[in-house]
Amino acid sequence: MNIRKCYKNMKYLIVQDWRSTHGNHAGMRHMCDMLKKKYPAEYEVYVKEMPKVWEYPKTFLEKIHWKLFGARAQKAYLEITYPKEYLELCKPMFSKLKAGDEVFLLEYLLPWASQYELSCYIRKNYPEVKIYALSHLTCKFFDEITAKESGIIKKWAEPVDKMLTLGSSLSDYFEKAGITKEKISTGFHYVDSAYYHKQQPIDVHSPLRVIMMGALQRDYGMLAEIVKQCPNVHWTICRGRKNVDDLFPKSSNVELKGFLSEEELRHQMDIADVSLNVMEDTVGSNVITTSMAMGLAMIVSDVGSIRDYCDEKNAIFVENNIGDFVKGINSLCDDKRNRVYEMKENSINMSHRLHIEEVNKWFSFLC
Numbered sequence: 059m060n061i062r063k064c065y066k067n068m069k070y071l072i073v074q075d076w077r078s079t080h081g082n083h084a085g086m087r088h089m090c091d092m093l094k095k096k097y098p099a100e101y102e103v104y105v106k107e108m109p110k111v112w113e114y115p116k117t118f119l120e121k122i123h124w125k126l127f128g129a130r131a132q133k134a135y136l137e138i139t140y141p142k143e144y145l146e147l148c149k150p151m152f153s154k155l156k157a158g159d160e161v162f163l164l165e166y167l168l169p170w171a172s173q174y175e176l177s178c179y180i181r182k183n184y185p186e187v188k189i190y191a192l193s194h195l196t197c198k199f200f201d202e203i204t205a206k207e208s209g210i211i212k213k214w215a216e217p218v219d220k221m222l223t224l225g226s227s228l229s230d231y232f233e234k235a236g237i238t239k240e241k242i243s244t245g246f247h248y249v250d251s252a253y254y255h256k257q258q259p260i261d262v263h264s265p266l267r268v269i270m271m272g273a274l275q276r277d278y279g280m281l282a283e284i285v286k287q288c289p290n291v292h293w294t295i296c297r298g299r300k301n302v303d304d305l306f307p308k309s310s311n312v313e314l315k316g317f318l319s320e321e322e323l324r325h326q327m328d329i330a331d332v333s334l335n336v337m338e339d340t341v342g343s344n345v346i347t348t349s350m351a352m353g354l355a356m357i358v359s360d361v362g363s364i365r366d367y368c369d370e371k372n373a374i375f376v377e378n379n380i381g382d383f384v385k386g387i388n389s390l391c392d393d394k395r396n397r398v399y400e401m402k403e404n405s406i407n408m409s410h411r412l413h414i415e416e417v418n419k420w421f422s423f424l425c
Contacts, residue, residue, distance in 0.1 A: 067158045067188075069093075069421060070151050071103045072144070072173065074165040080108065082320045083253040084344040086164050086194075092250065092414045093421075100422075104147055109140065109171050141175035148176065157186035160425065166191035166221075167214055169203070174214050181217035188425055191215075192222040194247070196339040196362060197231045204235070211235040220424055224342025225363025245420040246366070247342035249412040254351040257328045260402050262395040263292075265311070268387065269330035269354070271296040271323065272345040277378070278302045281336045284383045285312060290391055294326055327352040331398055332390060336383065340364050350409040355401035357386045367412075372404035 071090040079085025090103045151161075161180055163173040177189055191214070203210060215221050215237050222243050223229045229244045268291050270281060278297070282305035285293050293312045297303075303314050318326070327333070333349035333356050340346065340362040347367065349356060356373035358364050364375070374389065376382035390398055 067160055067425070068154070068156075069101050070148075070155075070159065070161045071101060072106070072148065072161065072163050072176070073103065074106045074168075074171055075108050077108050079344075083250040084320075084348060088250065089248050089414070089417065090164070092248075093418060096414060097418060100418075102151070104151060106144060106147055106165075106171075136170050136172070141172050144173060144176045145179060152183075155180075155184050155187050158188070158425075160188040160190060160421075162222075162421065163189065163191045163218070166218075167193040167195070167200075167203075167211065169207075169210070174217075177214075177217040188220075189218040190220045190222055190243075190421075190424055191218040192224075193228065194224045194342050195228075196341050197227055198339045200228075200231060200235075211237065215241065222424075225340070225366050227339075227363040228341045243420070243424055244366075246412050246416065247344060247347050248414055248417045249344075249347040249351045249409055251351055251409070251413050254324065254348045256353045256406070257325070260353055260399060262398045262402075263329075263331055264395075266291045266332060266387075266391055266398070267294065267330045268292065268332045268334050268357075269294040269296065269326055270334045270336070271327075271349075272298070272335070272343070277336045277338055278305055280378070280380060280383075281334075282306050283380050284334075284336070284387070287380065287384045288387050291387060294330060296323060296326065324348075324352065327354060330354055331402070332357055332387075334383070334387070335359060335364075336378070337361055337364070338378070342367075347409065347412050350405040351412070353402045353406045355390065355398050356405060357383065357390075368408070372401050372408055 071093065073087050073090045075087050076085060082088065087105060094101045094103050163177055165171055166173050177191060180187060180189055211232060212235060220241055220243050221232055221237055222245060224245060224247045226244055229242045232242055233239055278300065286307055289311060294315065295306060295313065296315045296318060299317055306312055306314060327349060331354065333354040335345065335358045337359040338361065342363065350372065356368050358368060358373055358375060359378045360375040361378065374386040376386045
C-alpha cells in the first residue's frame with residue numbers, strides 16, 4: 059500500500075440506492091453517509107435513486123404489449139436514459155472538480171445500472187482527477203456477464219485508475235481477466251459497529267441456536283437437508299421474500315421467518331449462537347460482517363473470499379456438501395460450550411477491522 063495519504067483532495071462518492079438496503083445500516087449508501095458524517099471535510103456524497111422497477115407481463119395482452127413497446131422502452135431506459143441521469147446527478151460535482159480530487163464509483167460493472175458512461179465522461183473532461191471503481195458482486199455473477207460480453211471487464215476498467223474489490227477472490231478474477239495487479243486494490247466490506255453490536259451478554263444456549271440469513275448465492279435445497287439431519291439444534295431460517303417454506307420440516311425446532319425489519323433481524327442475531335452460511339460464492343457479504351459484529355460463531359462454505367473475513371478462531375470452514383455441514387454443526391454441539399463462547403468472542407474482535415475508520419484509511423491511501 060502506498061504510504062502517502064492524499065490530505066487536501068476531496069473524495070466524491072457516487073452511490074446507488076437499492077431497494078434491498080434502502081434505509082438500513084448495512085448498504086453502500088449508509089457507508090457513504092457514515093464517511094461524510096465522520097469526515098465532513100474529506101467527502102461529498104451523490105446518491106442515485108433506485109432504478110425504475112419493470113413489472114414483467116403476466117396476461118396474454120400484457121405480453122403482447124411488452125413485446126411491442128415494453129422491452130424496447132426498458133432497453134432505452136437502461137442504455138440511454140439511466141447513464142444520462144448519472145451525468146445530471148453529478149453536475150454540481152463537475153463544477154467543483156480539481157486536479158487531484160478523487161471520484162469513487164461504488165456500483166461499477168453493473169450493465170443495468172451503468173456507471174461506465176460517467177467514468178468515461180470524467181476521464182475525458184477531467185484527466186487529472188482520480189477515478190476508483192468498486193465492484194462487489196461475485197465471480198459467478200461475472201462468469202454470467204462475461205459469457206454474454208467477454209471483454210466487458212477490461213473495457214470498463216480502461217477509464218478508471220483502480221478497480222476496488224471487497225475480496226481477494228474477485229481481485230484474482232479481475233487479474234485473470236486482464237487487469238494488472240497494480241490497478242486492483244482489495245479492501246473489506248464495512249460494518250456499522252454503532253448499530254451492529256451485542257445487546258445482551260455473550261452466552262451459549264442449549265440447544266444450540268443456529269441462524270441462517272440472506273438470499274443472494276444461498277443454496278436453500280442443501281440447507282433444508284442439513285436442517286433435517288440436525289434435529290438437535292434450534293433453527294432460525296430468515297428467508298426474506300424467498301418462498302422456500304415447503305423445503306423445510308414443520309417442527310418445533312425450526313422457525314421460518316419472512317421479511318424482517320432490520321431491528322428484528324438484529325435481535326434474532328443477538329439471541330443466536332451460530333451463523334450458518336451455505337453459499338455458492340461470496341465477496342464481502344454484509345451477512346458475514348454483521349454476524350461477526352453481533353458475536354456469532356461462524357459455519358461457512360469455504361468459497362470465494364470467505365477466508366479474507368474469517369479464520370479458524372471464529373469459523374468452521376466446510377466443503378459445500380451436506381455431510382460436511384452436518385459434521386460442523388455436530389462438532390459444536392458435542393464440544394464443551396467454551397469453544398463456541400471463544401468463537402463468538404473472536405468474531406467480535408475480528409470485526410473491528412471492518413469499522414468505518416478502516417474504510418476511510420483504505421480510501422485515503424489509494425492515490
